[in-house]
Amino acid sequence: MTTATRRPHAGSGPLIDPQLASLLERQDQVAAAAGRRAVELIREWMLAQDRSWLAVDFTKTRPEPPFADDEGLAAAVRALPRRAFGSGLDLRGSFIVRLQALNAILGLMHADRTPMPPRPRLEVVVAGDDVTVFLDGAQxxxxxxxxxxxxxxxxxxxxxxxxxxxxxxxxxxxxxxxxxxxxxxxxxxxxxxxxxxxxxxxx
Structure with a gap:
């Protein structure tokens, strides 16, 4: 059963505080961005390891051995969205994160093993009224x-x-x-x- 964060609205009583509404909106945006980045990182790890799946502890907090001590991988596992665990628990009680599921989240073909292109680097320099924008180092x-x-x-x-x-x-x-x-x-x-x-x- 899927649950969602309940948001107060005009029809359910007093209007929500504008600052709280803004913070809640940003919280959702940050969680979504973190989830997507976690998917990208674990997909990159799978490709580098020539794997198509990763076993994750039933608490969804860290990978199973022999990768349990990889803290970077564990941090990414904790940020994964629910869709990444669509395969459910296996017979040992572990969740299996599969490459096909990560590809689906990223809008790729199920069997795609092509590395993701690097993200563009955007920089903004503000000096009073003077604003200069750089994309991948080019103005x-x-x-x-x-x-x-x-x-x-x-x-x-x-x-x-x-x-x-x-x-x-x-x-x-x-x-x-x-x-x-x-x-x-x-x-x-x-x-x-x-x-x-x-x-x-x-x-």
Whole structure:
């Protein structure tokens, strides 16, 4: 039986605290990212060892001998998503993590043994208003920078104008994040004439 973290919402009583909602969202994002990275690492290990499966202790906390003392492998095992253990327990009471299951999570063919390409390295250098972006060490031109700083707009009208302009020219994903930060910024008391508790209006 699959269980999910219950999230308060408008129909179930008082609205959830915005900061808590943001933290819970990030918690889910971090868990998903850690799970995917764990899948990638164990898949890489299997390919290097010329294996197609890994036996894991029934607690799902570490691999079975002779790999039980590999702490790096154990850390990855603990972060694996549930789907990786789809084969269930074997006759010895161990979980079997199979290459086919890891491939399925990564969207690969079941028998694929091709190494994953290295992930791109993205770097952002911010110096005041100057933002420089590097991808795998090469500078990218034309990157859009959005700075949400209550100290830059001294009036509510300026704040709302900056908010609307940023959201209008941003992508949908960036716009959603900008809307959250503009509507609930730190140091919002510096915005003259802002409504109490919330400088932005939903749009």
């Amino acid at each position: 990218l031109d034309g990157a859009a920078a959005y700075v949400v700083d209550a100290g830059r707009q001294r009036s509510y009208r300026q704040w709302m104008s900056a908010r609307d302009a940023a959201i209008d020219r941003s992508s949908p994903a960036a716009g959603a994040l900008l809307r959250k930060f503009y509507d609930h910024p730190p140091a919002s008391g510096e915005i003259a004439g802002a409504p109490a508790g919330r400088p932005g209006e939903q749009r």
